[in-house]
Amino acid sequence: MSRTVRLVMFGVAAAVLAPLFGLAIAGAPPFGTASHPYRDLAVAAALRNATANVVSSINFDQRGLDTLVEETILLASVVGATIVLRASTGDVRRELAGDDRALAAVTLVSVAVLPGTLLIGLDVVVHGHLTPGGGFQGGVVLATGLHLLYLASRYETLERLRPLHWYRWSEGLSTAAFGGIGVGGLATGAGFLANVLPHGSFADLLSGGTVPLLNIAVGVAVAGGVVVLLAQFLDQALRIASERDGKG
Amino acid sequence: MHWYAYTVAGWLMLVGSFGIVRSRDLVHAVVSLSVAQSGTYVLLLAVGYQSGAPAPVFAGGPAPSTRVVDPVVQAMALTDIVVSATVTALLLALSIQVHARHRTVDPDALTRLRG
Numbered sequence: 001m002s003r004t005v006r007l008v009m010f011g012v013a014a015a016v017l018a019p020l021f022g023l024a025i026a027g028a029p030p031f032g033t034a035s036h037p038y039r040d041l042a043v044a045a046a047l048r049n050a051t052a053n054v055v056s057s058i059n060f061d062q063r064g065l066d067t068l069v070e071e072t073i074l075l076a077s078v079v080g081a082t083i084v085l086r087a088s089t090g091d092v093r094r095e096l097a098g099d100d101r102a103l104a105a106v107t108l109v110s111v112a113v114l115p116g117t118l119l120i121g122l123d124v125v126v127h128g129h130l131t132p133g134g135g136f137q138g139g140v141v142l143a144t145g146l147h148l149l150y151l152a153s154r155y156e157t158l159e160r161l162r163p164l165h166w167y168r169w170s171e172g173l174s175t176a177a178f179g180g181i182g183v184g185g186l187a188t189g190a191g192f193l194a195n196v197l198p199h200g201s202f203a204d205l206l207s208g209g210t211v212p213l214l215n216i217a218v219g220v221a222v223a224g225g226v227v228v229l230l231a232q233f234l235d236q237a238l239r240i241a242s243e244r245d246g247k248g
Numbered sequence: 249m250h251w252y253a254y255t256v257a258g259w260l261m262l263v264g265s266f267g268i269v270r271s272r273d274l275v276h277a278v279v280s281l282s283v284a285q286s287g288t289y290v291l292l293l294a295v296g297y298q299s300g301a302p303a304p305v306f307a308g309g310p311a312p313s314t315r316v317v318d319p320v321v322q323a324m325a326l327t328d329i330v331v332s333a334t335v336t337a338l339l340l341a342l343s344i345q346v347h348a349r350h351r352t353v354d355p356d357a358l359t360r361l362r363g
Binding site: 003006007010014017018021022025028030031032033034036038039040042043044046047052053054055057058059063066067070073074076077078080081084085130131132134136202203229232233236 | 253254262265266296306308312314317322323326327330331334338342
């Protein structure tokens with residue numbers, strides 16, 4: 001298909017879709033009104049289970065099964081990217097030259113900021129059922145915070161301080177732990193991923209039943225998954241560099 | 249003003265799709281897909297908005313009541329973002345492999361199948 005044909009087809013499709021979208025919006029309830037029936041039910045259910053962050057309550061309690069599937073999508077994507085980016089025969093790893101050290105100022109700032117960033121990541125995961133945040137957000141903060149080590153020094157240092165197989169195991173095991181907590185609900189007869197633990201008192205650190213546990217499981221899984229994913233891309237950058245060096 | 253958020257959502261969706269259609273670079277196509285997906289976040293959050301209502305997080309915030317913005321669509325937007333990130337990672341990995349095999353990332357130049 002040539003570019004012109006493709007653009008014309010897009011133009012026709014967009015000209016049909018845009019007015020239909022406008023019609024759909026015109027028929028929808030107006031913007032910003034007080035009529036949100038699902039909101040009323042979800043907030044009531046979250047308050048019943050003493051979970052202060054209603055979004056976390058929906059993700060890990062009311063729609064727990066969806067989040068388990070979402071978690072599995074993340075696992076599948078990490079496995080997929082690892083398979084697609086695996087080293088094929090003939091790939092040589094470039095040996096990094098000794099003089100590509102980071103600027104002293106960058107190293108200083110990265111090392112100074114690293115502990116705080118990891119602490120914020122843990123805080124976001126652990127308080128996911130109370131304040132904005134949760135396992136997904138905190139896991140990403142933890143994983144990207146760890147890569148400050150990459151900015152601070154050389155790639156070899158990151159590799160030495162970050163045993164990759166730990167992260168592989170942590171991602172798989174914490175996804176299994178999510179399922180395990182779900183089976184725990186089944187064992188008590190309440191149903192898969194039912195919130196069977198004591199709910200505690202509202203807005204306490206120990207409240208919300210299984211929600212904080214599932215948050216921690218997801219936080220570990222996301223941190224492990226993102227670290228493994230970024231490691232594949234960083235490794236790939238080294239290999240591509242080696243090919244370019246070989247040609248030039 | 250009432251149309252504004254929905255118009256932005258539709259516009260992002262269309263402009264992202266347009267970017268994919270006229271793309272000359274697979275990485276550009278992947279970023280365009282992310283733009284189109286952000287249209288869905290805006291749409292979801294616009295659907296759940298209530299004028300003047302606080303966020304649905306009660307610890308240290310507003311007194312528990314149902315007068316908050318809709319948390320159901322916010323949870324959906326979170327799922328949406330996670331899926332979008334994983335799809336982007338996988339597509340970028342595939343783009344790297346396409347470049348390694350075909351020495352190009354221009355979709356128009358990728359016309360031959362290669363075993």
